[in-house]
Amino acid sequence: MTDIAERARHWAIWLTRFASVTGTEGERALPAALAARLREDPAWRGCEIWLVPIPDDRLGRSCLAALARGTGGETLLLTGHFDTVPFDDYADLRGLATDPEPLRDALLQRLRNPANPAEELARADLASGSFLPGRGLLDMKAGLAAALAAMEAFLLQPRRDGNLLFVAVPDEEVNSVGARGLGEAMPKLLEEHALRLVGAINLDCIGDRGDGRVGRSVALGSVGKLLPTALVIGQPTHASHPLQGINAAAIAGAIAARVEWAPELADGADGEAGIPPTLLSLKDGKRHYDVTTPDSCFACWNVLTMGRPAATIFAAFEGLVTDAVRTLAASLAERQLRASAQPHSPPAIEVLHVSAILAEIAEDPEAAAALRETAERLAREGLSLPDQNERLTLAAWTLTGRSGPAVIIGFGSLPYPHVRLGGGEAACALESAIAIAREQMRVGSGVEIGLQAHFPGISDMSFIGEADVTSVAFIAGNTPAxxxxxxxxxxxxxxxxxxxxxxxxxxxxxxxxxETGYAFEILPRFLLEVAQARFAGATR
Structure with a gap:
């Protein structure tokens, strides 16, 4: 095993053992602990190391920055997140969840009689010695570790062209507070350190159920994400008299069925088919069981984007919602005729943008103040963004004094803009460096590293790369929180x-x-090859 691989493994295990679940004290403490560790390590002598606080963060979190200087001002950013999802799902192995080597032995014991193909594959992988388990090791502390090992190798070089800036950020798993905070801080950071940023490498993992040919890839962009929402207002009635009201849950169900996998919301690009939308949450507003039909329901959908503006996607979503409620209304009218033998017009179910409701509230200073107070309270309580937006939309509707049935559509969370390499000089230079490094790895190590147009999930790339943020104002206007x-x-x-x-x-x-062979042996060297090729191109 090469020295660079040993260092990558060392940092991967150290980072994994430092539990850093999003929103916990471990997440807050890791940057300072890593900074102290780097400062006492001889390999990092001469490297500038500091913390970048996240502005106005209620949890007091920060990013860890380390700068390995070479010649000139051109700088390549190596970045990734250090927070993880919780590890309660390990059950009786919870105490080993962040200790990779003992966890491997314990999981092999647990999986000695696998119950399904997924468990059979997990057991085979762990028994092979080629895979190492641990919460956050794959997602994505092994990526951070590879960058740290590449930085150490860069620092050992007698002549260094360019600069490598390593930044580890918190909170990717929830709201990307770290990457967004870094975006706010970056102009001042570059000015203070006399740096010129020429590109960035995000270090996130790729899942691969096969032999690694998909996982061993460079993604040249990332999908974006929107979270369209619908608050449905019904006309509640006693269950013994269903024809005297309109059930909010029935309306919401009709919308959910119409939107699920709707091709109108599948946004493809660069020859890739779009990923269809899917329902993430559907719940009524009742807090207890009774025999009154629900007066409200709230739903939200995952919509992945590759190019279309938010307003275009929102218009398509509105069309689907409108079609669903019209179809349902016609069906209910027909059923009421059969049940009562009385002719009945389809109920009018209005579809409104939440921005229109908020604009109406803004004209009443007292109502606007009440809504702001509610918004601040919900934020202090730490509710998820979809829950905050649900309650604020309902509060705004109530303040208007209107009655249902109606559907108020909006957005329920932080948008993740889609990103791709642009056509500018810096983007072309980075793409060229990647091509050179891929060929060097193929010839020198026999490893084929592929290309993907898009990273297959949302990531902090949305806040680092060449994102189109022209839709942000439209999204903000339809996001109550x-x-x-x-x-x-x-x-x-x-x-x-x-x-x-x-x-x-x-x-x-x-x-x-x-998969340890790629993560520890290949990835750190490939990162270093990309950096060297990028800076060599700048000095020729």
Whole structure:
């Protein structure tokens, strides 16, 4: 095993053992602990190391920055998140969830009689010795570790062209507070350190159920994400007299069925088929069981984007909702005729933008103040952004004094802009460096590293890369908790960005595991090759 691989493994295990679940004290404490560790390590002598506080963060979190200087001002950013999802799902192995080597032995014991193909594959992987488990090891501390090892190798070089800036950020798993905070801080950071950012490598993992050919890839962009929502207001009635009202749950169900996998919301690009939308949550507003039909329901959908503006997607979503409620209304009218033998017109179910409701509230200073107070309280309580937006939309509707039936559509969370390499000089130079490094790895190590147009999931690339943020104002206007909960200016770093990270399987599950040969042996060297090729191109 080469020295660079030993160092990558060392940092991967150290980082994994430092539990850093999003929103916990461990997440807050890790940057300072890593800074102290780097400062006492001889390999990092001469490296500038500091913390970048997240502005106005209620939990007091920060990023860890380390700068390895060479010649000139050109700088390549290596970045990734250090927070993880919780590890309660490990059950009786919870105490080993962040200790990779003992966890491997314990999981092999647990999986000695696998119950399904997923468990059979997990057992085979762990028994092979080629995979190492641990919460956050794949997603994505092995990526951070590879960058740290590459930085150490860079520092050993007698002549160094360019600069490597390593930044580990918190909170990718929830609201990307770390990457967004870094975006706000980056202009001042670059000025203070006399740096010129020429590109970035995000270090996130790629899942691969096969032999790693998909996982060993460079992603030249990332899908974006929107979270359209619908608050349905019904006309509640006693269940013995259903014809005297309109059930909010029935309306919501009709909308959910119409939107699920709707091709109108599948946004493809660069020859890739769009990923269809899917329902993430559907719940009524009742807090207890009774025999009154629900007066409200709230639903939200996952919509992944590759190019279309938010307003275009929102218009398509509105069309689906409108079609669903009209179809349902006609069906209910027909059923009422059969049940009562009385002719009945279809009920009018209005579809409104939440921005229109908020504009109406803004004209009443007393109502506007009440809604702001509610927004601030919900944010302090730490509710999820979808829950904050649900309650604020309902509060705004109530303040208007209107009655249902109606559907109020909006957005329920932070948007993740889609990103791709642009056509500028810096983006072309980074893409060229990647091509050179891929060929060097193929010839020198016999490893084929592929290309993907898009990283297959949402990531911090949205706030680092060349994102189109022209839709942010439209999204903000239809997100009630924008100012109180989302709190994003729309600023991104805006540098050419790709993803180069480890591969493995089953992240966010107790069988999360990284393929160690690529993560420790190949990935650090490949990152270094990309950096050297990028800076060599700048000095020729």
């Amino acid at each position: 924008w100012s109180s909960g989302v709190r994003w200016s729309g600023q991104v770093i805006g540098t050419p960005t790709v993803n180069i990270g480890p591969w493995g399987r089953d992240y966010h599950t107790p069988h999360e595991r990284v």
